[in-house]
Amino acid sequence: MRILLLSLFACLLFTGCKQQEKQTPENISETTTSYLDYSGSEDQFTGGIRMIPITTPKGTFKVWTKRVGNNPTKKVLLLHGGPGATHELYECFDGYLPNEGIEYIYYDQLGSYYSDKPEEGDTSLWTIEHFVDEVEQVRKALGLNKDNFYLLGQSWGGILAMEYAFKYQDNIKGLIISNMMSSIPEYNQYAKEVLGPQMDPEVLKEIMELEANEDFANPRYNELLFKHHYTEHVLRMPIEEWPESITRCFNHLNPSVYVFMQGHSEFGISGDASLKEWDVKDQLKNISVPTLVIGAKYDTMDPAHMEWMSKEVQNGRYLFCPNGSHLAQYDDQKVFFSGLVDFINDVDDDSF
Structure with a gap:
């Protein structure tokens, strides 16, 4: 019996050592090393950054991109909002997607801070047609195709993602429309009838007076917006707690692009902004690629409309962020990233 016990102990010890051996840093990091291996790639010297030339009627310009990770079947190109904002809106993706082995590409559109x-x-x-063509040129330069290309657009980036899909969905493996409605007139209506009345009447009155007088440069205008609107519907936390990446993005916003396409007002798109009449509700039914639509309870965009969008496309799913606002990737991170990762994995293994 003693010999049997000793043999059993030795066996358990050996098994434990083998199990422990499986957990060595060398073995654990094998996948991570492959994911972060840039050797032999043309962007190794720059740490994944590429300035991609874009041909336009006004000449050739370069746009800034940065690749993070390697995955032959899961590559996500990120279209930032604004228009005229930056990829910095997405920097929190660094905290989630690498652990999932998902490759993603930051990208500043033409006119944005890091690009020409x-x-x-x-x-x-500054037209939808130009930016759709720009995304297509970026796609080709990065070698993205229907076997690996996921396109994610948030806010204005969501408009761009939809418009790209209408023209080039055969190039896409999966589409993600985040925090963006399919109709600016309906967004304006939501801002006026739902968001406005939620604000203190006196504060709203003062904001509307400033807008009526086109006094957008008045520091009071931004003061009121940040305190009473942005912290409720853009990023739900005190401004002093906002991530540095978001404050940096605001500082880097190109107002020339933003005002021309979006306008000055934060309560809908008004004036002569070029996106004022944009509406593609009737075209959503033409999108056949797997599509994830992300909405949030406190968003500037109507979450009910975005749920409807997910049913209007041919092959859609809706992700609702119950604690999120317009930047749900920050104020409802666990729900946002869990749903995003599940969608990408489900499409990748054909279980969507």
Whole structure:
């Protein structure tokens, strides 16, 4: 019996050692090392950054991109909002997607902070048609295709993602429309009839007076917006607690692009902004690629409309962030990233 016990102990000890051996840093890091291996790639020297030339009627310009990770079947191109904002809105993705082995590409659209900026005052390139063509040129340069290409757009980026899908969905493996409605007129209505009345009447009155007088440069305008609107519907936390990446993005916003396409007002799109009449509700039924639509309870966009969008496309899913606002990737992170990762994995293994 003693010999049997000793043999059993030795066996357990050996098994434990083998199990422990499986948990060595060398073995654990094998997948991680492959994911972060840039050797032999043309962007190794720059740490994943590539300035991609874009051909336009106004000449050739370069746009900034940065690849994070390697995955032959899961590559997510990130379209930032604004228009005229930056990839910095997405920097929290670093905290989630690498652990899932999902490759993603930061990208500043033309006119945004890290990319080239055409001549000041020339707005001829600030069109949906230009930006759709720009995304297609970026796609080709990065070698993205229907076997690996996930396109994620948030806010204005969501508009761009939809418009790209209408023209080039055969190039896409999966589409993610985040925090963006399919109709600006309906967004304006939601802002006026739902969001406005939630604000203190006196505060709303003062904001509306400033807008009526086109006094957008008045520091009071931004003061009121940040305190009473942004912290409720853009990023639900005190401004002093906002991530540095978000404050940096606000500081880097290109107002020339933003105002021309979006306008000054934060309560809908008004004036002569070029996106004022944009509406593609009737075209959603033409999107056949797997599509995830993300909405949030406190968003500037109507979550009910975005749920409807997910049913209007041919192959859709809705992700609702119950604690989120317009930047749900920050104020409802666990729900946002869990749903995003599940969607990408489900499409990848054909279980969507």
